[in-house]
Amino acid sequence: MLIVFTTADLYPQVQSIVDSIPRLNELVTVKDMLDQKPEPSAYHLIVRSKSGIVQPIDWFNVLPPYLLPEAIDFNADHLLGLLFAKLGNYENAYDYFQGNQVLLNDIDIINCLQNGIPVDTQRLTTALGEFEEYRFCHNSAILHHYAATEGSFDTDKTRYFYREALNSAPDGEHYAFTARQYAIFLTDCGELLQAEHLLEDAIKTALSDDAIMEMKAVLCGVWMKKLVVPYDTALLATLKNTLWEVLQHYQQQGRPTEEALLLVDAAQVANYAESFAESLGYITRAVDILRKVDMPELLAQAQYRRGILLYTWAKKDSPQFFRGALEAFQEALKVFSRDETPEVFADIQQYLGVIYAEIPDEVKKKSIWAGISAGSFQQALLYYTTADHPYEYAMVCNNYANALTKYPAAVHSDNLEKALFYYTEALAVRTAADWPLERAVTLLNYVETSWFLNLEGKNGSDRSLFDQMVEHAQEALVLTNDPAIIKEAKAQLDKLAELRVALELV
Numbered sequence: 001m002l003i004v005f006t007t008a009d010l011y012p013q014v015q016s017i018v019d020s021i022p023r024l025n026e027l028v029t030v031k032d033m034l035d036q037k038p039e040p041s042a043y044h045l046i047v048r049s050k051s052g053i054v055q056p057i058d059w060f061n062v063l064p065p066y067l068l069p070e071a072i073d074f075n076a077d078h079l080l081g082l083l084f085a086k087l088g089n090y091e092n093a094y095d096y097f098q099g100n101q102v103l104l105n106d107i108d109i110i111n112c113l114q115n116g117i118p119v120d121t122q123r124l125t126t127a128l129g130e131f132e133e134y135r136f137c138h139n140s141a142i143l144h145h146y147a148a149t150e151g152s153f154d155t156d157k158t159r160y161f162y163r164e165a166l167n168s169a170p171d172g173e174h175y176a177f178t179a180r181q182y183a184i185f186l187t188d189c190g191e192l193l194q195a196e197h198l199l200e201d202a203i204k205t206a207l208s209d210d211a212i213m214e215m216k217a218v219l220c221g222v223w224m225k226k227l228v229v230p231y232d233t234a235l236l237a238t239l240k241n242t243l244w245e246v247l248q249h250y251q252q253q254g255r256p257t258e259e260a261l262l263l264v265d266a267a268q269v270a271n272y273a274e275s276f277a278e279s280l281g282y283i284t285r286a287v288d289i290l291r292k293v294d295m296p297e298l299l300a301q302a303q304y305r306r307g308i309l310l311y312t313w314a315k316k317d318s319p320q321f322f323r324g325a326l327e328a329f330q331e332a333l334k335v336f337s338r339d340e341t342p343e344v345f346a347d348i349q350q351y352l353g354v355i356y357a358e359i360p361d362e363v364k365k366k367s368i369w370a371g372i373s374a375g376s377f378q379q380a381l382l383y384y385t386t387a388d389h390p391y392e393y394a395m396v397c398n399n400y401a402n403a404l405t406k407y408p409a410a411v412h413s414d415n416l417e418k419a420l421f422y423y424t425e426a427l428a429v430r431t432a433a434d435w436p437l438e439r440a441v442t443l444l445n446y447v448e449t450s451w452f453l454n455l456e457g458k459n460g461s462d463r464s465l466f467d468q469m470v471e472h473a474q475e476a477l478v479l480t481n482d483p484a485i486i487k488e489a490k491a492q493l494d495k496l497a498e499l500r501v502a503l504e505l506v
Contacts, residue, residue: 002028005038006047017076040210059210064113070131119147137165172205195222213249231272260289276313300335303328322359346383350396353377357403370407394429397422436479443476447492
C-alpha cells in the first residue's frame with residue numbers, strides 16, 4: 001500500500017485530495033509524520049509545507065533507481081499524478097502531469113524502465129542546482145545501464161556517468177545510492193575487485209542503516225562471484241556472517257521476498273562449505289516464503305537451487321537424497337520450460353540424467369529409469385552443442401558416459417562402447433591447454449570403463465584398447481597437481497602393468 005506522510009497542518013488537505021478520487025483511499029493511506037516514520041521506499045511520499053513533495057531514497061528497490069527532482073511543488077495534480085504512477089496506472093498519471101512537462105517526461109521514463117523499453121538519453125532534462133547536476137548524471141548512468149538497446153549500449157559512457165554522479169553526489173546517502181547501481185554494473189562486467197572497493201567505500205559514507213545494509217547485500221553478491229574452487233574458508237565465513245546480518249535486517253523490515261532471496265544465497269554458501277543440513281534448512285525456508293508470497297518464478301529458482309543442493313548431498317555418498325532432488329527439479333521445470341528458458345531447462349535435464357541413472361530402486365525399474373535418463377541427457381545435448389557451449393557439451397557427454405556404465409545391460413546396444421564414445425566426445429573438447437583438470441577426470445573415467453570390456457580379445461589381447469588405457473592414464477598423471485587424480489592415475493598404471501605381465505604383452 002502507498003503511504004503519504006505529512007504534517008498536522010497539511011493532513012486535512014492531503015487526505016481531501018486522496019478522497020477526491022473514488023476508492024483511491026483504499027490503496028493510499030495518509031499518516032501524520034509524528035505517528036510513524038517514513039520508510040526508505042518509493043511507495044512512501046512525504047509532503048511538507050516548505051519542501052513540497054519529497055520522495056525518500058528507495059532502499060527497498062521497489063521501483064527503478066531513477067531519481068525525481070529533489071522537491072516537487074505540492075498541489076493536487078502533482079500528488080495524484082505521483083500516486084497513480086506508483087500504482088502503475090500511467091494513463092491517469094500522464095493526465096495529471098500535462099501542466100508539468102518535466103515531471104511528465106520523468107514519469108514516462110520510469111514507465112519505460114519498468115517495462116524494458118529503451119530510452120534515448122537525450123530525453124533527460126536538467127536545471128541549475130547541485131542536486132540537479134547529480135540527478136542528471138545519475139539518471140544518465142541508469143539509462144545507459146538499463147535502458148540502452150543491444151546496439152547502443154556503451155560501457156565507457158555508462159562508467160563515465162556513474163563516476164560523475166559519484167563526484168557530484170550531494171551527501172553520503174546519495175553517493176551510496178549511486179554506488180550500489182555502479183557496483184552492480186561493475187559486477188556484471190566482471191570487475192569484482194573494483195565493485196568490492198566501491199561498496200566498502202560507500203559503506204563508510206552512508207548515513208543510514210538501510211543504505212549500509214543494501215551495500216552489504218550487493219557486496220555479498222560480489223563475494224559470491226569471487227568464490228572459486230578451492231573455496232577460501234575466510235571469505236566463506238565473512239560471506240556467511242554478512243548474509244546473516246542483512247537477513248536479520250530484512251526480517252525486521254518485513255521484506256519476505258528479499259529475505260527468501262538471501263536465504264537462497266545462504267544455502268549456496270553453506271553448500272560450498274559442505275554444511276548440507278544447514279544449507280537445506282535455508283533453502284527450505286526460502287521455498288516456504290516464496291510459496292506464501294506467490295512468486296512462481298522466484299519459487300522455481302529456489303526449487304532449482306534446492307535440487308542442486310540435494311543432488312550434491314546425494315553424490316556425497318547419501319543417495320537417499322536423489323528423490324528429493326528429483327522432486328525439486330520437477331517443480332522447477334513447471335516454470336523453466338525448453339522454449340522460455342532453454343539454458344536452465346538443459347541444465348536441469350543433465351542433472352536429471354544423472355539422478356535417473358543413480359537413484360536407488362528395485363532392479364526391475366532400473367531399465368525404465370535408464371531410458372528416462374538417456375532421454376534427459378539427449379535433451380540437454382540439443383541445447384549444449386560443441387559450437388555454442390563447448391564446456392557444457394563436454395560436461396554432459398562425460399556425465400552421460402558415466403551414466404551409461406550404470407545402466408542395466410541393453411539387448412540392442414552395448415552401453416560400455418557407447419560410454420567410450422561419449423568420453424571421446426568430451427575429450428575432444430576438454431583439451432590439456434584449456435581444461436586440464438576436467439580432461440584428467442574424463443581420461444580416468446575412460447580407463448575405468450575400459451576395464452569392463454574384453455581386454456583379452458579374440459587373439460589373446462585387444463592391444464589397441466590396452467595401449468589406449470595406458471596412454472590415457474599416463475596423460476592424466478601429468479595434467480594436474482590434484483592429489484586424488486595423481487593417486488588414481490598411479491593406481492590405474494599399476495593395474496595395467498600387472499595386466500601386461502599376465503597377458504604377456506610386450
